[in-house]
Amino acid sequence: MEPRISLITLGVDDLDTERAFYVALGWPSPSQPDDEVCFFQANGLVFALWTKLGGHGAPGIELAYNVRSAAEVAPVLAAAEAAGGTVVRPAQLAEWGGTSGAFADPEGYVWEVAHNPAWTIGAHGGVTM
Amino acid sequence: MEPRISLITLGVDDLDTERAFYVALGWPSPSQPDDEVCFFQANGLVFALWTKLGGHGAPGIELAYNVRSAAEVAPVLAAAEAAGGTVVRPAQLAEWGGTSGAFADPEGYVWEVAHNPAWTIGAHGGVTM
Numbered sequence: 632m633e634p635r636i637s638l639i640t641l642g643v644d645d646l647d648t649e650r651a652f653y654v655a656l657g658w659p660s661p662s663q664p665d666d667e668v669c670f671f672q673a674n675g676l677v678f679a680l681w682t683k684l685g686g687h688g689a690p691g692i693e694l695a696y697n698v699r700s701a702a703e704v705a706p707v708l709a710a711a712e713a714a715g716g717t718v719v720r721p722a723q724l725a726e727w728g729g730t731s732g733a734f735a736d737p738e739g740y741v742w743e744v745a746h747n748p749a750w751t752i753g754a755h756g757g758v759t760m
Numbered sequence: 761m762e763p764r765i766s767l768i769t770l771g772v773d774d775l776d777t778e779r780a781f782y783v784a785l786g787w788p789s790p791s792q793p794d795d796e797v798c799f800f801q802a803n804g805l806v807f808a809l810w811t812k813l814g815g816h817g818a819p820g821i822e823l824a825y826n827v828r829s830a831a832e833v834a835p836v837l838a839a840a841e842a843a844g845g846t847v848v849r850p851a852q853l854a855e856w857g858g859t860s861g862a863f864a865d866p867e868g869y870v871w872e873v874a875h876n877p878a879w880t881i882g883a884h885g886g887v888t889m
Contacts (some may be wrong), residue, residue, distance in 0.1 A: 632785040635803035636768060639823070641869050648844070648866050654761040655843035674764035674885035675804045691869070692821040694768070714784035715777070737777050740770050740820070756803035757886075 632707055635756035638677045638695035638743070644685030649680045662760060677750075677759025688705045695743040699752050701730035707744045761836055764885035767806045767824035767872070771813030778809045795827060804886025806879075814822050824872040829858035836873045837861045 641651045650669050654660060658678075661669040671678040684693060698704055704722040711734035712718050721742060722732040729743040751759045772778045779798050783789060784827060787807075790798040797810040813822060827833055833851040841847050841861035851861040860874040880888045 632787070634787045635805070636805065636807060639765060640863055641865075642869075643867055645855065645867070650849065652844050652866050656839055656845075658761070671763055678763070678765060692823075694821075710785055715781045716785075726878045736770075737781050738770075738772055738774070 632696065632710055633756055635696065636676055636694055637697035637745075637756075637758045638679060638693075639753070640679040640681050640684055640693045640695070642691050642693075643680045646680055646682050653678075653680075664731050670760060672760050675753070675759075677758055677760060692749075693741060695741060695745055697726055697750060697752055697758050698744065699719070701746045701748075704730050704732050704746055708734050711742075711744075713723050761825065761839055762826065762885055765805055765823055766826035766874075766881070767808060767822075767886045769808040769810050769813055769821050769822045769824070770807045774811055775811050782807075782809075799889060801889050804882070804884070804888075806887055806889060809855075822870060822872060824874055824882055826887050827873065827875050828880060830875040830877075832860050833859050833873050833875055837863050838846055840865075840871075840873075843864075 656673050661671040663669040666697050667683050669680040689710060698707060708718045708722060715737050717735045719735050720733040722730055725731040729745055729747040731743055733743045735741050787800050790800040792798040796812050797808060800807040827836060837847045837851060844864050845863045848864050849862040851859055854860040858874055858876040860872055862870050862872045864870050
């Protein structure tokens with residue numbers, strides 16, 4: 632695992648209000664593929680607001696680590712297990728078209744490990760939508 | 761406010777175990793100024809583990825937005841309030857030598873707004889320890 636965080640997602644109840652708040656604060660208009668989630672491009676990572684967050688362990692906020700190919704997801708999960716973590720979801724095809732799994736660290740913080748074919752990971756690990 | 765996240769902090773009980781897990785996963789050795797906190801350099805942001813997290817509203821995880829001068833902290837808090845957020849700590853000198861305040865977004869997620877004179881913010885918003 633390289634030292635990076637690719638995505639930070641806040642679980643929200645009222646997506647319109649939360650989205651409007653960050654836009655009013657100066658964040659550029661996010662991409663919004665549907666009425667459940669929106670994605671803001673930040674400094675080499677993505678900041679998301681999602682109404683369906685949950686089931687992955689972290690209350691309210693989730694971290695994600697994106698990899699450069701689908702084949703890299705399972706090895707990262709295995710490395711996390713070897714390091715003392717727990718695999719909470721094995722690598723599998725996701726309905727949004729990528730590959731995703733998740734591990735929990737020793738205190739239960741959950742990291743999604745994902746390959747999103749529509750996002751680019753740069754030389755320094757930053758992700759661009 | 762520019763679109764960036766400068767610091768993500770996990771509140772931990774057992775710093776040694778958590779630190780060892782991330783190092784075992786391949787994260788380079790963090791800086792550790794004392795026995796309460798350590799800081800990993802990530803992709804233009806800092807990932808921290810801290811035993812004293814709390815009191816700022818977010819359960820377990822806290823986001824931070826770092827600015828380039830102490831004088832920028834208060835205006836960001838004011839902008840957050842104008843956008844519909846709530847100031848939860850006004851800008852003030854911090855015991856670690858910087859200037860810090862915090863706001864909550866409409867659903868209560870707390871962002872620390874800070875100037876740390878020891879950290880550099882690059883042209884693209886990334887922070888380097």
